[in-house]
Amino acid sequence: IVEGHYLVPMALSSRPEPVLLAVCTPVAMPETREAVIQGACNVFTTQHSMDMKILEVDRSTEHYLGYSNNYLQNVSWYDLLHWDCLFDAQAKHKLDSDEN
Numbered sequence: 001i002v003e004g005h006y007l008v009p010m011a012l013s014s015r016p017e018p019v020l021l022a023v024c025t026p027v028a029m030p031e032t033r034e035a036v037i038q039g040a041c042n043v044f045t046t047q048h049s050m051d052m053k054i055l056e057v058d059r060s061t062e063h064y065l066g067y068s069n070n071y072l073q074n075v076s077w078y079d080l081l082h083w084d085c086l087f088d089a090q091a092k093h094k095l096d097s098d099e100n
Helices: 030-037 059-065 083-099
Strands: 002-007 019-024 046-048 054-057
Touching: none
Parallel strands: none
Antiparallel strands: 002 019, 046 054
16 A cells, blocks of 8 residues: 655745655555545555556546546556656665565
8 A cells, every 4th residue: 555645845845736745565554444445535546566557546546646547557656756766666665575
Protein backbone atom coordinates (compact mmCIF):
# COMPACT_ATOMS: atom_id res chain seq x y z
CA ILE A 1 0.00 0.00 0.00
CA VAL A 2 1.20 3.49 -0.75
CA GLU A 3 0.08 5.95 1.87
CA GLY A 4 0.31 9.62 1.03
CA HIS A 5 -0.52 13.04 2.39
CA TYR A 6 -0.71 16.37 0.61
CA LEU A 7 1.62 18.90 2.17
CA VAL A 8 1.58 22.66 1.80
CA PRO A 9 4.99 23.88 0.58
CA MET A 10 7.11 25.77 3.08
CA ALA A 11 6.80 29.55 3.05
CA LEU A 12 10.30 29.79 1.59
CA SER A 13 9.29 27.78 -1.48
CA SER A 14 8.48 29.67 -4.68
CA ARG A 15 6.14 26.89 -5.83
CA PRO A 16 2.53 27.19 -4.58
CA GLU A 17 1.16 23.79 -5.63
CA PRO A 18 0.62 21.03 -3.04
CA VAL A 19 3.04 18.13 -2.83
CA LEU A 20 2.02 14.47 -2.43
CA LEU A 21 4.26 12.75 0.09
CA ALA A 22 3.88 9.00 -0.32
CA VAL A 23 5.28 6.17 1.75
CA CYS A 24 5.29 2.65 0.36
CA THR A 25 4.90 -0.49 2.42
CA PRO A 26 4.58 -3.93 0.82
CA VAL A 27 1.84 -5.16 3.15
CA ALA A 28 -1.67 -3.82 3.69
CA MET A 29 -2.02 -2.50 7.22
CA PRO A 30 -5.35 -3.13 9.01
CA GLU A 31 -5.91 0.57 9.75
CA THR A 32 -5.32 1.55 6.11
CA ARG A 33 -7.48 -1.26 4.77
CA GLU A 34 -10.34 -0.15 7.02
CA ALA A 35 -10.06 3.44 5.75
CA VAL A 36 -10.40 2.19 2.17
CA ILE A 37 -13.39 0.01 3.05
CA GLN A 38 -15.09 2.94 4.79
CA GLY A 39 -14.65 5.06 1.66
CA ALA A 40 -12.20 7.60 3.06
CA CYS A 41 -12.17 10.53 0.64
CA ASN A 42 -8.44 11.21 1.02
CA VAL A 43 -7.32 7.67 0.14
CA PHE A 44 -6.65 6.18 -3.26
CA THR A 45 -5.43 2.72 -4.14
CA THR A 46 -3.42 1.25 -6.96
CA GLN A 47 -2.47 -2.35 -7.65
CA HIS A 48 0.86 -3.15 -9.24
CA SER A 49 2.56 -6.15 -10.82
CA MET A 50 5.89 -7.25 -9.35
CA ASP A 51 7.73 -4.99 -11.81
CA MET A 52 5.70 -2.03 -10.42
CA LYS A 53 3.53 -1.58 -13.53
CA ILE A 54 0.09 -0.31 -12.56
CA LEU A 55 -2.62 -2.90 -13.11
CA GLU A 56 -5.62 -1.23 -11.54
CA VAL A 57 -6.55 2.07 -9.92
CA ASP A 58 -9.65 3.24 -8.09
CA ARG A 59 -11.73 6.31 -8.97
CA SER A 60 -9.95 8.56 -6.45
CA THR A 61 -6.59 8.04 -8.15
CA GLU A 62 -7.47 10.27 -11.09
CA HIS A 63 -8.44 13.07 -8.71
CA TYR A 64 -5.32 12.85 -6.55
CA LEU A 65 -2.70 12.10 -9.21
CA GLY A 66 -4.28 13.89 -12.16
CA TYR A 67 -3.89 10.94 -14.55
CA SER A 68 -6.77 9.01 -16.11
CA ASN A 69 -7.26 5.31 -15.46
CA ASN A 70 -6.57 4.57 -19.14
CA TYR A 71 -3.30 6.51 -19.06
CA LEU A 72 -2.05 4.69 -15.97
CA GLN A 73 -2.71 1.15 -17.21
CA ASN A 74 0.64 -0.69 -17.56
CA VAL A 75 2.62 2.45 -16.70
CA SER A 76 5.49 1.70 -14.36
CA TRP A 77 5.41 3.43 -10.99
CA TYR A 78 9.02 4.37 -11.69
CA ASP A 79 7.87 6.35 -14.77
CA LEU A 80 5.83 8.61 -12.48
CA LEU A 81 8.78 9.52 -10.25
CA HIS A 82 10.98 12.54 -10.73
CA TRP A 83 14.32 11.42 -12.14
CA ASP A 84 16.11 12.73 -9.03
CA CYS A 85 14.23 10.13 -6.96
CA LEU A 86 14.70 7.06 -9.18
CA PHE A 87 17.93 5.71 -7.73
CA ASP A 88 16.77 6.20 -4.14
CA ALA A 89 13.43 4.47 -4.83
CA GLN A 90 15.15 1.61 -6.63
CA ALA A 91 17.62 1.14 -3.77
CA LYS A 92 14.82 1.07 -1.18
CA HIS A 93 12.83 -1.47 -3.17
CA LYS A 94 15.91 -3.65 -3.52
CA LEU A 95 16.64 -3.36 0.21
CA ASP A 96 13.05 -4.31 1.04
CA SER A 97 13.07 -7.30 -1.32
CA ASP A 98 16.43 -8.48 0.08
CA GLU A 99 15.01 -8.39 3.62
CA ASN A 100 11.99 -10.52 2.66
